[in-house]
Amino acid sequence: MAIMTSRDRVLASLDHREPDRVPLDLGGTENTSIHMKAYRRLRPRLGLAEIEPAYLDFVQQIALIDDDVAEAIGSDVRSASESELRWADIEEMTTRTDDGYLAFHDEWGIGWRMPVDSGWYFDMFEHPLSGIISAGDLDAYPWPDLFASSVLLDFGNLRKRITDIAGREQRAVALSQIGVTAGGPLELFTWLRGFEDAYIDLIADPLLADRIIGRVADIKMAYWEKLLDAVGDVVDVVIESDDLGGQDQPLISPDTYRRVVKPHHKRLYDFIHQRTRAKIFFHSCGAIRSMIPDLIEVGVDILNPLQVSAAGMDSAEVKRDFGRDLVFWGGGVDTQHVLGSGSPRDVREDVRRRLGDLMPGGGFVFATVHNIQGNVPEENLIAMWETVREYGKY
Amino acid sequence: MALEVLADCIITGDGPGAQIALRDALAAGAKPLTLLQDTLIPAMGVVGEKFGKGEYFIPEMLLAARAMKGCMAILEPLLVGIETGSAGIVIVGSVKGDLHDIGKNIVVMMLKGAGFTVHDLGVDVSPERFVAAVQEYHPQIVGLSCLITTTMPMMAEVIHALESAGVRDQVKVMVGGAPVSQEYAERIGADAFAPNAGVAAVAARDLLS
Numbered sequence: 001m002a003i004m005t006s007r008d009r010v011l012a013s014l015d016h017r018e019p020d021r022v023p024l025d026l027g028g029t030e031n032t033s034i035h036m037k038a039y040r041r042l043r044p045r046l047g048l049a050e051i052e053p054a055y056l057d058f059v060q061q062i063a064l065i066d067d068d069v070a071e072a073i074g075s076d077v078r079s080a081s082e083s084e085l086r087w088a089d090i091e092e093m094t095t096r097t098d099d100g101y102l103a104f105h106d107e108w109g110i111g112w113r114m115p116v117d118s119g120w121y122f123d124m125f126e127h128p129l130s131g132i133i134s135a136g137d138l139d140a141y142p143w144p145d146l147f148a149s150s151v152l153l154d155f156g157n158l159r160k161r162i163t164d165i166a167g168r169e170q171r172a173v174a175l176s177q178i179g180v181t182a183g184g185p186l187e188l189f190t191w192l193r194g195f196e197d198a199y200i201d202l203i204a205d206p207l208l209a210d211r212i213i214g215r216v217a218d219i220k221m222a223y224w225e226k227l228l229d230a231v232g233d234v235v236d237v238v239i240e241s242d243d244l245g246g247q248d249q250p251l252i253s254p255d256t257y258r259r260v261v262k263p264h265h266k267r268l269y270d271f272i273h274q275r276t277r278a279k280i281f282f283h284s285c286g287a288i289r290s291m292i293p294d295l296i297e298v299g300v301d302i303l304n305p306l307q308v309s310a311a312g313m314d315s316a317e318v319k320r321d322f323g324r325d326l327v328f329w330g331g332g333v334d335t336q337h338v339l340g341s342g343s344p345r346d347v348r349e350d351v352r353r354r355l356g357d358l359m360p361g362g363g364f365v366f367a368t369v370h371n372i373q374g375n376v377p378e379e380n381l382i383a384m385w386e387t388v389r390e391y392g393k394y
Numbered sequence: 395m396a397l398e399v400l401a402d403c404i405i406t407g408d409g410p411g412a413q414i415a416l417r418d419a420l421a422a423g424a425k426p427l428t429l430l431q432d433t434l435i436p437a438m439g440v441v442g443e444k445f446g447k448g449e450y451f452i453p454e455m456l457l458a459a460r461a462m463k464g465c466m467a468i469l470e471p472l473l474v475g476i477e478t479g480s481a482g483i484v485i486v487g488s489v490k491g492d493l494h495d496i497g498k499n500i501v502v503m504m505l506k507g508a509g510f511t512v513h514d515l516g517v518d519v520s521p522e523r524f525v526a527a528v529q530e531y532h533p534q535i536v537g538l539s540c541l542i543t544t545t546m547p548m549m550a551e552v553i554h555a556l557e558s559a560g561v562r563d564q565v566k567v568m569v570g571g572a573p574v575s576q577e578y579a580e581r582i583g584a585d586a587f588a589p590n591a592g593v594a595a596v597a598a599r600d601l602l603s
Contacts, residue, residue, distance in 0.1 A: 115490075115518060118490075120491060120542070120544050123493035124493075195452075195495075199452045199453040200453060200457055202453045203454065204407070246452075247572040247590075248448075248590060251452050253451045253453075256451070336572075340544075375543070
């Protein structure tokens with residue numbers, strides 16, 4: 001087969017057709033990139049000059065992949081997000097606490113912190129809507145005005161970047177909402193309420209849960225409306241997220257999901273589908289097998305990260321059962337047990353297995369299961385990408 | 395039967411119902427310690443089992459734990475001065491660098507629900523703080539929670555620190571968290587691995603028996 005452009009390669013696979021080789025993603029999304037610490041080590045290993053990298057996502061401390069790295073690795077996808085955020089900016093945006101953390105509050109009022117000494121990324125320490133709250137409290141809450149930030153409104157620049165990626169680079173383009181807003185309605189509900197209160201609300205006060213989940217979905221929809229109005233016709237993939245799974249089972253019962261969360265997913269994803277022909281990439285970690293049919297129903301086209309080490313999520317089984325209906329974006333290597341702690345040989349073996357499981361019939365974009373973490377040896381990454389190059393041909 | 399209603403209310407997470415049933419049982423002459431040991435703790439055991447089997451999820455567990463907590467608030471003043479035969483003392487924390495707490499918090503709730511005395515050290519707990527807590531609380535069990543692969547090595551660090559401080563043989567170390575496995579637990583010299591919060595209490599009891 002003739003060599004395809006990156007973009008055609010990705011589009012073919014998203015269409016469940018086999019392209020020339022399996023498409024590869026590094027950095028196209030906030031769940032398929034690499035931790036800054038690993039990125040800084042990777043660049044010299046690839047023979048590339050030392051630079052001050054920018055952050056694709058500040059909370060997860062992941063890198064915006066530079067052009068030279070995308071070229072060296074052969075990434076077929078780029079993120080539409082353009083970030084100038086560097087470490088100096090992060091130091092400016094955060095405060096140092098007395099007990100050794102960098103801390104900040106995001107646009108939703110949620111508090112995040114990261115240990116200064118050997119921290120990997122930010123985690124929540126403050127949930128602004130936790131405790132006993134009323135409908136009045138919800139109305140009075142300072143919900144984020146996402147359009148107040150000029151960064152979020154620079155659609156001209158965004159369109160230019162997207163058409164440049166698609167036209168000049170001939171790569172596929174993925175678009176997500178930025179910052180903490182990239183989280184889903186259920187996630188943001190739990191982050192605002194705190195996990196304990198939120199999980200209890202889901203069954204003990206579903207009306208309250210519905211109100212907050214619905215409010216978050218409304219805010220995200222208003223933001224998608226503007227985004228898709230500006231660039232909906234030129235993006236290939238639109239990213240949504242909502243963690244539903246733990247290691248061995250879903251975080252909430254499928255029944256709870258269907259009653260309280262699914263209606264909001266449906267209306268959010270319908271809204272998106274009505275405004276763009278781009279496919280919806282949906283991120284959920286963990287063991288979500290029992291809810292995959294529901295996700296297909298609400299309009300998910302692409303499933304990420306396919307956590308193959310979670311119960312019921314083995315790559316061969318999930319491909320067999322859902323490969324006709326879903327594209328798998330991820331699942332390329334077991335990041336819990338192999339990529340970080342295995343030998344390069346273990347990595348090659350696991351990657352070959354996943355390629356074998358997921359490649360047939362297209363519907364697969366190779367990426368690690370979630371972002372490459374900061375402790376992953378460069379040798380393992382090189383082994384992984386070499387294996388994809390060698391065994392990823394159709 | 396009041397006791398069955400009480401157990402049921404705990405299991406189904408009906409906090410108000412549990413408190414009413416508990417007061418009814420006490421009014422009818424049931425002994426606080428007996429209620430705790432024969433009705434409430436076994437009810438939480440059922441909750442843990444259901445979670446382990448995939449019938450209960452986080453919301454159901456939390457609701458049951460909250461119902462149990464409400465009952466404990468009624469019982470505790472009545473148990474003052476009575477030898478409750480605590481199942482044991484446990485200290486629990488998320489290891490250094492790990493700021494996740496919901497999994498650990500559920501383990502704490504389930505251990506309390508099983509009658510253990512639990513000291514929750516919180517998140518991002520250094521090996522030094524674990525050692526200090528062992529010296530302060532004299533626990534039988536040290537529980538290490540680790541939710542991400544990057545902080546797994548810290549569990550081994552804690553075990554080393556306990557060894558260096560000469561207290562390793564005074565405690566049993568139990569580990570848990572999404573990336574942890576039985577094999578990993580053995581490799582680092584832990585005494586037990588709890589695959590999920592639902593069975594943590596059972597694992598703890600097995601450790602001490």
